[in-house]
Amino acid sequence: MSDRVTITMLEDGIADVRMNRADKMNALDGAQWAALAEAIDELKAMAGLRVVVLSGEGRAFCAGLDLASMQDDRTPGASSAGGSLSDRTKGISNNAQYVAWGWRELPVPVIAAVHGVAFGAGSQIMAGADIRIVHPETRIAIMEMKWGLVPDVGGMPLWRTQVADDVLREMIYTNREFNGVEAKAMGFATHVADDPLAEALALARVIANKNPHAIRGSKRLCNLMATATDAELLQAESDEQVKVIRTPNQMEAVMAEMQKRKPNFSD
Known part of the structure; x- marks a missing residue:
């Protein structure tokens, strides 16, 4: 794992994920794009993962594209994240899209804790989270329009379930x-808080103590x-319920609720 993005595992299967290019307000150059993609791939393969909290170190969540990357000598259609903009290099997305869309592909909820700035690509990475504080x-x-x-x-595809069409067009x-x-x-945001990271971690602890299979089914x-x-959707509701009902x-979850205690789930 690159030191550009850190993953710290906390209790109850909570992953504290932080963009770690504080001197550049976590702006995206080639190494930062790659580090975020690598982090997403690592989280996808992680056993026991329950919730992800995504934030940025330093003064900002993410300032968007590193402006120096705009000056790189690249052929038309090439991405600053590597590869071609047109080619689907990460499933249904290209390399750049994956650092936002990839959070949606994780099987567990992602909570973004956002402070400072979230410009351009940073606003889209933020949108990839299930919940944004x-x-x-x-x-x-x-x-992007500032630069033509x-x-x-x-x-x-992320904003269309979050923001009204006309509002999004104006922005x-x-x-x-x-x-x-x-x-x-x-x-664009779910909650406003004076300490977004503390609020995100508190919410993550609540989610982490729910049936992990029901949480994953609900995200699907x-x-x-x-x-x-x-x-x-009606069929999917039934299919997901069949997967979890009357399972251990x-x-x-029922017994813990009745006995007023912390549940002990298995993965």
Whole structure:
């Protein structure tokens, strides 16, 4: 694992994941893109994982693309994250899109704790989280239009379940900066908190003490909502319930609740 992104395992299967390029406000150069992708891949393969908390070290969550990367001599269509923008190098995404979309592909919930700035790609990485907790003074912008570009780091399929269509269009077309309070009102953020990381870790502890198989099934259901038909969602609800009902973990959830104690789940 690169030291550009750190993963610290806490109790109850909580992964504390931090972008660690504080001197550059966690801006994305080639090494940072790669480190985030590597972290996502490591988390996908991790046994006993229950929840991920994603944050940035230093003064910012992520300032977006390292501007020096815009000056690199690359052929048209090449990505600053490596490879081609058009090629699907990471499943359904390219290398850059994966650092935002990849959090959605994790089997467990991801909570983003956002402070300082979340510009451009940073705003899209934030969008990849299931739940987004931001400081009220966080500066956020879909910045690409400032540089004559379109948002292309996975934001479009992520934002469509979070932000009203007309609001999203305005923020893209104008690249207007907005703060954490506005982000909550518009749907870009779930909660506003003076200490986003502490709030995210507290929420992670709550989620980590739920039936892990029911949590994973619920995330799969939530991921379907943007594209599945009503019939497909109704069938998926039934299929996921069959997987967990009357299993040892489901019975343990009932017993722990009745006995007012911490549950002891198995993975």
